Amino acid sequence: MKWSRDIFTLLRWGTWFYVACVLLFLITPLLVVIPAAFSDSTLLQFPPEHWSTRWFEKYLSSPDWMVATWNSFKVAVAVSILATSLGLTSAIVLVRFRFIGRNALRAVILAPLIVPVIVTAVAIYYFILQIGWAGNLWALILSHTVVTYPYATVVISSALAEFDQRLEDAAVGLGASRVRAFFEVSLPIIRPAVIVSFLFAFLLSLDEVVITIFVSGPETMTLSRRLWDGVRFELEPTIAAVSTCLIVTSSVIVLAAELLRHFLMGRVKVSARR
Amino acid sequence: MAESLSSRRSTEKLSLGRFPQTNNRSATKPEVSAVHRVGASIALSNVVKRYGTFTAVSRLSLAIEAGEFVSFLGPSGSGKTTSLLMVAGFIIPTEGAILLGNQDITRLPPHRRNIGMVYQNYALFPHMTVFKNVAFPLRMRRLGKEAIRARVRQALELVQLQDMADRYPLQLSGGQQQRVALARALVFEPPLLLMDEPLGALDKKLREELQGEIKRIQRKIRSTVIYVTHDQDEALSMSDRVVVMKDGQIEQVGSPKELYETPRTRFVAGFLGSANFLDATLVSTGDISVARTEHGTVVKTSGRTQACVGSRVTLAVRPERVAVTLTQVPDNTGYQGRVVDANYFGTTQRYEIRLDNGEILLANRTNIGDPLIEPSSTVFASWRPEDVWIIPAAGNG
Amino acid sequence: MHAQAENSYSLRQSSGLTDFLLARLGFVTLITPGAVFLIICFIIPVALLLQQSFFDPDFTFDFYRKAFSSPVYLSVFKVSFEIALVSTALSLLASYPLAFALIIAPTRLRALMLGLILLPFWTNILIRCYAWMLVLQTKGMVNSVLTSSGILSAPAELVFNTTGVLIGMTHYLIPINTLMLYSSMKGIDLQLLNAAKGLGADPLRAFVNVFFPLSLPALKASAVLVFVIALGFFVTPALLGGRGDITVAMLISSYFSELLNWGFGSALATLLLIFTAALLILYYSFQRDAQDRRAK
Numbered sequence: 001m002k003w004s005r006d007i008f009t010l011l012r013w014g015t016w017f018y019v020a021c022v023l024l025f026l027i028t029p030l031l032v033v034i035p036a037a038f039s040d041s042t043l044l045q046f047p048p049e050h051w052s053t054r055w056f057e058k059y060l061s062s063p064d065w066m067v068a069t070w071n072s073f074k075v076a077v078a079v080s081i082l083a084t085s086l087g088l089t090s091a092i093v094l095v096r097f098r099f100i101g102r103n104a105l106r107a108v109i110l111a112p113l114i115v116p117v118i119v120t121a122v123a124i125y126y127f128i129l130q131i132g133w134a135g136n137l138w139a140l141i142l143s144h145t146v147v148t149y150p151y152a153t154v155v156i157s158s159a160l161a162e163f164d165q166r167l168e169d170a171a172v173g174l175g176a177s178r179v180r181a182f183f184e185v186s187l188p189i190i191r192p193a194v195i196v197s198f199l200f201a202f203l204l205s206l207d208e209v210v211i212t213i214f215v216s217g218p219e220t221m222t223l224s225r226r227l228w229d230g231v232r233f234e235l236e237p238t239i240a241a242v243s244t245c246l247i248v249t250s251s252v253i254v255l256a257a258e259l260l261r262h263f264l265m266g267r268v269k270v271s272a273r274r
Numbered sequence: 275m276a277e278s279l280s281s282r283r284s285t286e287k288l289s290l291g292r293f294p295q296t297n298n299r300s301a302t303k304p305e306v307s308a309v310h311r312v313g314a315s316i317a318l319s320n321v322v323k324r325y326g327t328f329t330a331v332s333r334l335s336l337a338i339e340a341g342e343f344v345s346f347l348g349p350s351g352s353g354k355t356t357s358l359l360m361v362a363g364f365i366i367p368t369e370g371a372i373l374l375g376n377q378d379i380t381r382l383p384p385h386r387r388n389i390g391m392v393y394q395n396y397a398l399f400p401h402m403t404v405f406k407n408v409a410f411p412l413r414m415r416r417l418g419k420e421a422i423r424a425r426v427r428q429a430l431e432l433v434q435l436q437d438m439a440d441r442y443p444l445q446l447s448g449g450q451q452q453r454v455a456l457a458r459a460l461v462f463e464p465p466l467l468l469m470d471e472p473l474g475a476l477d478k479k480l481r482e483e484l485q486g487e488i489k490r491i492q493r494k495i496r497s498t499v500i501y502v503t504h505d506q507d508e509a510l511s512m513s514d515r516v517v518v519m520k521d522g523q524i525e526q527v528g529s530p531k532e533l534y535e536t537p538r539t540r541f542v543a544g545f546l547g548s549a550n551f552l553d554a555t556l557v558s559t560g561d562i563s564v565a566r567t568e569h570g571t572v573v574k575t576s577g578r579t580q581a582c583v584g585s586r587v588t589l590a591v592r593p594e595r596v597a598v599t600l601t602q603v604p605d606n607t608g609y610q611g612r613v614v615d616a617n618y619f620g621t622t623q624r625y626e627i628r629l630d631n632g633e634i635l636l637a638n639r640t641n642i643g644d645p646l647i648e649p650s651s652t653v654f655a656s657w658r659p660e661d662v663w664i665i666p667a668a669g670n671g
Numbered sequence: 672m673h674a675q676a677e678n679s680y681s682l683r684q685s686s687g688l689t690d691f692l693l694a695r696l697g698f699v700t701l702i703t704p705g706a707v708f709l710i711i712c713f714i715i716p717v718a719l720l721l722q723q724s725f726f727d728p729d730f731t732f733d734f735y736r737k738a739f740s741s742p743v744y745l746s747v748f749k750v751s752f753e754i755a756l757v758s759t760a761l762s763l764l765a766s767y768p769l770a771f772a773l774i775i776a777p778t779r780l781r782a783l784m785l786g787l788i789l790l791p792f793w794t795n796i797l798i799r800c801y802a803w804m805l806v807l808q809t810k811g812m813v814n815s816v817l818t819s820s821g822i823l824s825a826p827a828e829l830v831f832n833t834t835g836v837l838i839g840m841t842h843y844l845i846p847i848n849t850l851m852l853y854s855s856m857k858g859i860d861l862q863l864l865n866a867a868k869g870l871g872a873d874p875l876r877a878f879v880n881v882f883f884p885l886s887l888p889a890l891k892a893s894a895v896l897v898f899v900i901a902l903g904f905f906v907t908p909a910l911l912g913g914r915g916d917i918t919v920a921m922l923i924s925s926y927f928s929e930l931l932n933w934g935f936g937s938a939l940a941t942l943l944l945i946f947t948a949a950l951l952i953l954y955y956s957f958q959r960d961a962q963d964r965r966a967k
Contacts, residue, residue, distance in 0.1 A: 008873065008874050008875065011874075011875065012874075015768055015772070016772065018768055019768055019769050019772040019784075022765045022766075022768070022769050022845065023769070023784065023787045023788075025765070025842065025845075026787060026788060026790075026791045026842065026845060026846065027787055027790060027791060028802070028806060029791065029794065029798065029799045029801075029802030029803060029806070029842070030790060030791065030794065030802070032802045032805050032806050032812065033798060033801065033802045033805070036805060085704070086704055086705050086708055089700075089701045089702075089704055089705055090701075090702075090705040092701050093698070093701045093702045093705070097698055097701075099698075105702075105706075108709055108713075108714070109705065109709065111713070112713060114899070114947065114951060115717070115944060115947065116899075116902070116903025116904075116920065116943055116944070116947055117903065117905070118903055118905045118920040118923055118924060118940070118943070119717070119720070119903065119923070119940045119943055119944050120713070120716075120717070122720065122923055122924070122927045122936060122937075122940055123713075123716035123717045123719065123720040123940070124712070124713075124716045125927060125928075126716065126719060126720060126723065126927070126933060126937075127715065127716035127719055130719070142708075142712050143712065145708070145712070146709075146712050146713050149705070149708070149709075153705075164395070164397075166393060166395060166397050167397050167399060167400075169364060169384075169397070170391070170393060170397035170399075171399070171410065172364075172383075172384045172385045173362055173363075173364070173384050173385070173387075173389070173390075173391045174385075174390075174391075174410055174411035174414060174458065174459075174462075175385050175386075175388070175411050175414035175415055175462065176385055176410075176414045177385050178385075178697070179697070180414070181385075184410070185399055185401075188401045189399075189400065189401055203793055206795070207793070207794075207795040207796070209795070209796050209797055209906050210905050210906060214924075214927070214928065224795065224797060227795065227797040227798070227801075228797055231797055231800060231801045231804070231910060232910065235801075235804070239801055240801070240805075243795070243798040243801060243802075246794075246795055246798060247790075247794055247798065250790075250793040250794060250795075251790060251793075253793075254789055254790075254793050258789075
């Protein structure tokens with residue numbers, strides 16, 4: 001009896017230790033990149049011997065990194081707006097209307113999540129060359145929207161499906177037209193999901209690599225594209241500094257999105273259950 | 275009939291005006307009062323709702339007077355909520371017409387109907403304060419800011435929530451939320467107020483308190499009310515008339531007293547309280563008819579019947595009209611039997627009695643301090659002929 | 672005066688026809704932007720790609736014949752499958768216990784763990800590859816620890832070969848895999864484990880006989896989905912792999928961006944699409960299993 005209890009205790013601690021190792025493995029890249037960015041040396045040493053912020057200074061003073069950053073930001077904002085608006089309209093169609101081909105529509109919207117990104121990337125690349133849009137920032141925006149729009153649709157549809165339709169009916173019963181009721185009641189209540197979808201689209205666009213390296217050209221250099229070239233050919237610590245900035249950006253946005261999801265959506269859920 | 279027609283016509287004018295004449299002195303600052311108003315009449319004629327082959331409501335015809343409080347009572351699936359939603363406009367009838375005042379609203383979309391509605395789950399907007407919730411229908415009607423403020427204050431006073439205006443719905447108790455929902459449904463002075471099991475989510479004590487409150491408000495504003503419920507006590511205590519529904523059809527319409535004391539069908543009798551049903555054969559008819567049950571009990575009844583002597587009928591008598599005594603009653607009309615089961619229910623004592631001929635009867639006795647009669651005691655069950663009514667064979671469904 | 676007051680209070684009247692049109696137009700207005708966008712930016716490009724793989728410039732199966740006849744291309748497919756299979760297996764080994772730990776962890780610990788999973792999940796894939804290069808290279812962190820402690824006499828080759836690809840891929844797949852497993856495991860009633868223990872099963876048996884079978888459909892489904900993602904993967908093998916680690920995705924990429932043989936590239940892309948579709952059919956059948964089981 002005593003012996004078997006020991007075995008299970010050992011097993012339990014063994015499992016937790018294993019889990020801790022996996023988690024350590026998961027964040028190893030972050031634990032390495034961030035100190036590397038603050039290293040004084042040109043060589044990639046770990047841990048660094050001297051600390052400095054010279055690589056951040058180099059990043060911030062380099063015109064081509066700055067152009068890339070600005071382009072990435074412009075693209076990401078445009079993609080968030082576009083993907084969220086399209087996601088909102090499609091979510092309403094999918095959740096609120098019953099029509100023939102509804103499942104087919106849903107499948108087509110979600111397809112870019114499932115089709116290997118490389119296939120989507122070369123397809124769009126080829127198409128862009130055909131219509132002569134190469135090097136156009138809009139080509140990048142639209143192609144990023146292809147892969148973020150499904151996420152936006154999923155996030156907003158699930159909020160809309162959870163939303164208590166009777167609230168909108170009540171607004172209609174009180175004298176609001178359907179459209180007015182949607183804007184006065186439904187939209188404010190699902191607003192957290194819309195914001196979350198916006199933030200996620202922003203991040204997805206910022207982190208998109210495969211499509212970006214095909215669609216972006218020298219005139220439309222973005223961070224991902226610049227990193228791709230940098231990682232393959234340079235390996236200098238400026239990349240670590242850029243990476244650190246990107247990691248901080250993502251963390252802040254993800255944290256904001258999670259908090260929004262947790263607090264605001266929780267509030268609405270409670271009310272929908274009543 | 276003539277009376278009902280004339281009263282309907284008189285409300286038409288009012289419902290068209292929607293503003294009582296006295297309040298229209300000034301267009302910029304309407305002094306609207308929630309007191310002097312009358313609701314509109316509403317008529318459903320041959321309304322049918324089918325879903326594919328399933329008929330949710332079949333051939334429903336009903337005329338409701340202006341200012342009347344009518345309950346739709348029935349088990350779930352009886353079509354009462356479907357009927358209500360057709361009046362509200364959320365469901366379009368397959369056939370038939372609905373008239374509010376003299377206006378045909380059958381196909382009018384809900385937001386143009388001007389009907390107030392209170393939902394079982396309250397449907398309060400969680401992102402708006404109580405004030406904004408109540409102001410919502412007024413904003414939709416493009417009322418001025420000042421007018422909205424005045425009317426919302428009035429409506430909240432009516433439901434005694436004037437201090438809660440800045441709270442959010444989730445900060446209120448269930449009963450308070452229900453009052454807000456009521457204020458919101460009343461604030462635009464709808465000629466008709468629909469309530470879909472509004473108290474269903476509340477506990478018994480609060481429910482009774484709010485029943486009284488709803489009645490008080492309804493009397494004050496004299497609006498027409500259709501109230502859907504599956505709670506028979508609620509329907510009986512609040513309504514001017516009750517519509518009992520079953521399987522998408524009206525089973526019986528009448529005042530609470532009519533329905534309770536002379537239900538036309540076994541379903542109505544059973545749904546509104548309980549009853550002893552005795553299958554019997556008519557022996558003689560007249561002012562006092564006589565029938566003989568299958569067990570041989572001879573029962574006198576003053577209930578009216580068109581059935582002729584020898585036909586089979588069902589007799590019904592409410593358990594609380596069955597007197598239980600330990601000794602024979604003075605005129606020797608008590609039936610002798612034994613107590614099979616005795617239960618204590620606080621305000622009443624309930625007995626199951628087996629008469630010597632095998633007939634089983636339920637009897638309720640008001641608890642006025644008499645000790646509970648022990649099972650297997652010999653007792654006498656008796657009732658007056660006017661406590662027994664006859665359900666024709668057709669009403670046995 | 673009177674009419675004015677009435678207007679301010681009553682609802683604007685209009686015919687039912689307006690409402691009817693509004694409802695219809697509403698549907699059309701809502702469905703159009705998404706549909707037009709998808710058709711122009713996704714369906715037409717993919718259709719053109721498929722079409723491209725059959726024309727040179729006349730209709731032909733040559734590209735497909737070439738893909739299947741040359742041992743070079745077959746070995747690329749083989750390598751892709753192997754890498755996908757091994758990295759899927761490794762990520763499952765890591766993800767399953769992690770997902771289970773998430774389920775049983777107290778709220779605060781769970782939030783911390785989810786944070787540690789989401790952080791790499793939302794980190795740009797290029798940054799992750801870059802970091803692995805720093806960690807795994809000959810003078811990197813791992814090698815310096817191993818050589819200075821005397822475990823290894825010479826630094827091991829850990830990156831720019833298959834090992835590097837597998838580490839990078841597994842790292843990429845674990846968060847996805849864990850989140851999928853976690854979301855379906857949440858539906859399993861943990862009371863059942865206690866019930867089993869109450870009936871005399873020891874903790875290990877309770878897990879093996881109760882929890883594991885219940886989580887199996889989710890495990891299968893997520894394995895297939897992760898395999899699909901791994902199969903089409905491009906960035907990690909391209910950055911962390913060596914000469915022998917050419918995957919289908921890399922081959923497709925090179926035919927489009929370097930060799931400019933679009934017809935053959937399209938044929939390879941189409942083949943990848945077909946494999947993916949076949950695997951997804953498998954995935955949906957697993958999903959249906961999982962749902963059936965839950966329904967029971």
